[in-house]
Amino acid sequence: MKKWTLIMALLISSLITAQNWETDWSAAAAMAKESNRNIVMVFSGSDWCAPCIKLDKSIWQAQEFQDYAKDHWIMLRADFPRKKANQLQEDQKKKNAQLAEKYNKNGYFPLVLVLDSNGNILGQTGFKNISVKEYIALLKSFEG
Numbered sequence: 107m108k109k110w111t112l113i114m115a116l117l118i119s120s121l122i123t124a125q126n127w128e129t130d131w132s133a134a135a136a137m138a139k140e141s142n143r144n145i146v147m148v149f150s151g152s153d154w155c156a157p158c159i160k161l162d163k164s165i166w167q168a169q170e171f172q173d174y175a176k177d178h179w180i181m182l183r184a185d186f187p188r189k190k191a192n193q194l195q196e197d198q199k200k201k202n203a204q205l206a207e208k209y210n211k212n213g214y215f216p217l218v219l220v221l222d223s224n225g226n227i228l229g230q231t232g233f234k235n236i237s238v239k240e241y242i243a244l245l246k247s248f249e250g
Contacts, residue, residue: 125166125167125171125172125175125181126176126181127181127182127183128180128181128182128183129182129183129184129185129198129201129202130201131182131201131204131205131225134147134180134182135223135224135225137180138180138222138223139223141180142223143178143179143180143223144178144179144180144220144221144222144223144228144249145179145180145181145182145219145220145221145222145223146175146179146180146181146182146218146219146220146221146245147182147183147184147205147209147218147219147220147221148161148166148181148182148183148184148216148217148218148219149184149186149205149206149209149210149214149215149216149217149218149219150162150183150184150185150186150215150216151185151186151187151188151215151216152185152186152187152192153187153188153189153192154187154188154189155215155216157215157216157232157233158215158216158233160233161216161218161232161233164238165238165241168238170238170239170242171238171241171242174242178246179220179245184201184202184205184206184210185202186202186206186215208225209227214232215232216232216233217230217232218230218231218232218245220245220248220249228248228249228250229245229247229248229249230248231244231245
């Protein structure tokens with residue numbers, strides 16, 4: 107029983123601290139305009155792309171990044187999983203494909219874009235083997 111309680115507590119705490127990812131461009135753009143923030147859009151292959159997985163673990167899941175991002179950016183993910191168990195709903199697949207057609211024609215993974223609320227690209231990067239603080243500074247540098 108103690109083991110079960112511990113597992114549930116860890117699961118709940120991980121959900122509470124998880125990065126709040128938007129998955130719809132329209133909602134992210136509206137939130138960005140309303141809050142006067144830029145959008146960090148990430149193209150990822152969450153279950154097959156090794157650099158995407160490393161970026162997720164080393165940057166997106168880091169508490170330091172999450173604390174900064176929640177007050178400064180709207181986080182938008184366009185995920186392209188390959189494993190059958192991780193497949194997205196058809197409408198989400200279509201939304202992600204439309205974003206890729208506009209912003210990721212070459213199919214780079216991971217691709218991280220900083221956009222203004224109108225969808226203009228301010229800067230782009232991918233996986234970098236740098237600290238969370240350095241990654242935040244890199245994304246901030248695109249904002250001018």
